[in-house]
Amino acid sequence: DSGVTQTPKHLITATGQRVTLRCSPRSEDLSVYWYQQSLDQGLQFLIHYYNGEERAKGNILERFSAQQFPDLHSELNLSSLELGDSALYFCASSPGSGLGEQFFGPGTRLTVL
């Protein structure tokens, strides 16, 4: 158990809908990262927050947004969902904003029908 929690574990929704994925980092970790894992694209970095501020963006669609709250939990919002958004979404956390191990949560499996 990494200490990172994600909810929900599974999510099934329809095209065009909006969903929110939630992540609670390890205690006292200030950085939260979101990654998407799909069969064709592998594990791809989406976005990084450090202590409430956005630090870096990767291959994140404009339909997706994220935020990190004062209690350091983070939410990833996915809107106008398409079939191709079906994937595993992982959150990872780390103590600081520098180089080092990232601790991954168990993921949320999103299925868009």
Add this chain to the structure above:
Amino acid sequence: GESVGLHLPTLSVQEGDNSIINCAYSNSASDYFIWYKQESGKGPQFIIDIRSNMDKRQGQRVTVLLNKTVKHLSLQIAATQPGDSAVYFCAEIPREAGTALIFGKGTTLSVSS
């Protein structure tokens, strides 16, 4: 295109054998490399990391080798066990990516007893 890749998508070994999983990276400016293991239905789990100023790092039953000349990273697992069966990803942190991990596609290691 992807920054990091693995040479073989699958590797099958016998229990007790040593396993070597290879990875080629393309960004010579990367400062940090990391190996993760992902078991079915779980998030990636840290195995070992290495910084660009090192050539070799050893952990418990695992060794990572970094050859910056040919931009090659390898993970050696000694006395491979059935519990080592998983997908292994190498990842790098290019300087321009902040601290986000850029993952390769992964190698599936199957250990038979």
